[in-house]
Amino acid sequence: MSLDAADFDTWMRQHQALAEQTLAKVLPALEHAPARLHEAMRYAVIGGGKRVRPLLAFAAAEVVEAPPERVALAGAAVELIHAYSLVHDDLPCMDDDTLRRGKPTVHVQYDEATALLVGDALQSLAFQLLAEHTLAEEPLRQLEMVRLLAQAAGSRGMAGGQAIDLASIGHTLDVTELEFMHIHKTGALIRCATLLGALCGNPLGEAERAHLDRFAKAIGLAFQVVDDLLDAEASTATLGKTAGKDAQANKPTYVTALGVRAARQWARELRAQADAALAPLGARGARLGQLADFIVKREF
Amino acid sequence: MSLDAADFDTWMRQHQALAEQTLAKVLPALEHAPARLHEAMRYAVIGGGKRVRPLLAFAAAEVVEAPPERVALAGAAVELIHAYSLVHDDLPCMDDDTLRRGKPTVHVQYDEATALLVGDALQSLAFQLLAEHTLAEEPLRQLEMVRLLAQAAGSRGMAGGQAIDLASIGHTLDVTELEFMHIHKTGALIRCATLLGALCGNPLGEAERAHLDRFAKAIGLAFQVVDDLLDAEASTATLGKTAGKDAQANKPTYVTALGVRAARQWARELRAQADAALAPLGARGARLGQLADFIVKREF
Numbered sequence: 001m002s003l004d005a006a007d008f009d010t011w012m013r014q015h016q017a018l019a020e021q022t023l024a025k026v027l028p029a030l031e032h033a034p035a036r037l038h039e040a041m042r043y044a045v046i047g048g049g050k051r052v053r054p055l056l057a058f059a060a061a062e063v064v065e066a067p068p069e070r071v072a073l074a075g076a077a078v079e080l081i082h083a084y085s086l087v088h089d090d091l092p093c094m095d096d097d098t099l100r101r102g103k104p105t106v107h108v109q110y111d112e113a114t115a116l117l118v119g120d121a122l123q124s125l126a127f128q129l130l131a132e133h134t135l136a137e138e139p140l141r142q143l144e145m146v147r148l149l150a151q152a153a154g155s156r157g158m159a160g161g162q163a164i165d166l167a168s169i170g171h172t173l174d175v176t177e178l179e180f181m182h183i184h185k186t187g188a189l190i191r192c193a194t195l196l197g198a199l200c201g202n203p204l205g206e207a208e209r210a211h212l213d214r215f216a217k218a219i220g221l222a223f224q225v226v227d228d229l230l231d232a233e234a235s236t237a238t239l240g241k242t243a244g245k246d247a248q249a250n251k252p253t254y255v256t257a258l259g260v261r262a263a264r265q266w267a268r269e270l271r272a273q274a275d276a277a278l279a280p281l282g283a284r285g286a287r288l289g290q291l292a293d294f295i296v297k298r299e300f
Numbered sequence: 301m302s303l304d305a306a307d308f309d310t311w312m313r314q315h316q317a318l319a320e321q322t323l324a325k326v327l328p329a330l331e332h333a334p335a336r337l338h339e340a341m342r343y344a345v346i347g348g349g350k351r352v353r354p355l356l357a358f359a360a361a362e363v364v365e366a367p368p369e370r371v372a373l374a375g376a377a378v379e380l381i382h383a384y385s386l387v388h389d390d391l392p393c394m395d396d397d398t399l400r401r402g403k404p405t406v407h408v409q410y411d412e413a414t415a416l417l418v419g420d421a422l423q424s425l426a427f428q429l430l431a432e433h434t435l436a437e438e439p440l441r442q443l444e445m446v447r448l449l450a451q452a453a454g455s456r457g458m459a460g461g462q463a464i465d466l467a468s469i470g471h472t473l474d475v476t477e478l479e480f481m482h483i484h485k486t487g488a489l490i491r492c493a494t495l496l497g498a499l500c501g502n503p504l505g506e507a508e509r510a511h512l513d514r515f516a517k518a519i520g521l522a523f524q525v526v527d528d529l530l531d532a533e534a535s536t537a538t539l540g541k542t543a544g545k546d547a548q549a550n551k552p553t554y555v556t557a558l559g560v561r562a563a564r565q566w567a568r569e570l571r572a573q574a575d576a577a578l579a580p581l582g583a584r585g586a587r588l589g590q591l592a593d594f595i596v597k598r599e600f
Contacts, residue, residue, distance in 0.1 A: 028455050033480070037455050037463040088420060093412035112393035113466050116416070117459050120388060123420065124454030127427045131446035139439035146446050147431035154424030155328050155337050159417050163337040166413050180333070 008290040019054035022072040026129055040110045040118045045083045048101030052295060053078045053189060057197030059287040066201025070135045074196040077129040081153045082189055084122035087115050136199055145196050152192035161185025173252040187220030214277035215288060222270035222296050228253035229263055271296045308590040319354035322372040326429055340410045340418045345383045348401030352595060353378045353489060357497030359587040366501025370435045374496040377429040381453045382489055384422035387415050436499055445496050452492035461485025473552040487520030514577035515588060522570035522596050528553035529563055571596045
């Protein structure tokens with residue numbers, strides 16, 4: 001391991017811990033009614049996942065020297081949206097999955113109605129976080145955060161991507177259609193995490209923001225290509241969720257559309273695009289570059 | 301009909317139409333993908349309901365001379381949260397209802413997965429509305445709107461009330477427990493609609509805001525008591541949804557807890573509390589008073 005890699009590893013573990021602590025702090029306490037719902041919300045959110053979205057927010061915050069406590073809350077808001085989407089995606093009427101991050105899914109551990117409400121309440125909590133703390137120099141920029149998160153989560157973002165995904169089951173999608181789906185389903189929230197992190201600090205110029213946006217879009221797609229590769233190749237044990245699920249469900253993926261070799265090549269190309277977008281940011285973009293490497297290379 | 305009543309009737313129809321137009325305008329157009337999701341979102345929202353929450357926002361706006369176009373958007377945001385909650389409440393894992401506002405419920409007309417995503421996307425859209433238009437004199441007050449709506453919708457508001465409602469099925473609740481449930485399930489959003497309308501205009505003093513808040517809390521509860529009375533007494537045709545559903549589901553209501561006569565009395569008492577809270581606002585609170593009369597007396 002190079003020195004850089006060791007440094008990144010420390011940074012990642014520290015910021016994953018900060019993300020985890022922040023989530024634990026902002027979730028409603030069990031002493032508040034309804035206790036069972038609040039318990040189930042914690043079950044859905046705490047102790048799982050690599051926290052890629054909060055990490056992106058923290059890394060983007062290094063571009064603008066943003067205070068970590070603000071970024072932690074902005075990142076937590078994005079992560080709550082992500083967590084809610086997993087709870088709803090796992091429901092019987094969607095992917096009907098029983099295992100998530102090595103644990104029974106929320107509707108298995110509790111019940112379907114509770115899982116539905118957990119997702120609904122986590123979404124509300126995400127927007128609450130963006131509104132009840134000071135997260136940016138100007139309230140207008142904080143409203144911009146709310147708008148970005150709402151768009152990324154909504155029918156022309158993540159929820160829309162889910163709808164396209166459902167409609168695509170059993171159909172053959174070409175790479176363009178697949179990309180359209182993933183830009184919405186996964187990409188929108190990844191992009192949002194990066195932009196929110198950057199809104200917590202010093203204002204970026206228009207050109208710099210465009211670079212960051214291009215980076216976030218490339219890495220959002222790369223993330224999905226890698227996810228498809230992992231799903232096709234990894235074992236259930238490594239993944240902590242049911243592996244090979246996409247193929248079983250006859251879902252189109254980058255692996256079914258391109259084959260493993262070309263999908264890996266595509267992930268590397270997107271990584272190169274992300275690199276190119278970061279270059280004009282110089283040293284301030286170094287952490288984002290390390291994180292992009294981690295995202296594209298994880299498990300390979 | 302007195303002149304006042306005729307005036308209120310005209311006001312109500314005008315503002316219901318404005319609420320309806322606003323909802324139609326802010327819902328994503330069908331030419332945007334995913335078209336089926338956007339069609340289902342419209343199906344869920346347009347052409348139904350008395351739009352009580354937007355009406356409350358419009359009436360509260362008269363206290364502070366707020367521009368109607370702002371209030372229309374704030375009211376639409378609250379109505380979108382209400383509409384999403386109905387879609388999710390009707391799902392088989394919740395109330396399993398097939399009829400809503402005289403039409404098949406969303407999961408019957410489309411499918412369960414679509415209904416789930418419709419609700420999820422409507423919630424996101426509500427927060428988007430509060431962030432992408434100028435709705436208050438100060439961005440900070442607009443962030444306050446986001447916070448109020450998120451709290452009203454979340455686990456310590458409407459979603460929490462749903463969870464308490466589900467847990468209460470088959471149990472006997474006393475009036476205090478029933479009230480706790482309804483303050484969350486229905487009252488939180490009614491209160492929020494009123495406060496959001498008032499945040500669109502001239503700033504209120506702390507005392508005035510407290511009066512408005514007391515009014516909104518009383519009327520929120522009265523609304524639920526009346527709803528329980530309607531469910532117990534009205535026919536399915538009048539109601540546009542399956543009547544007698546609460547009794548069938550063995551759900552505790554004000555009618556089961558108090559009986560019809562005492563429930564009616566309780567509705568009148570809450571109306572008197574609302575009146576008392578409005579008194580210090582003088583003529584500026586007149587529209588809210590008329591609306592409160594409409595809410596408590598509807599169908600009686």
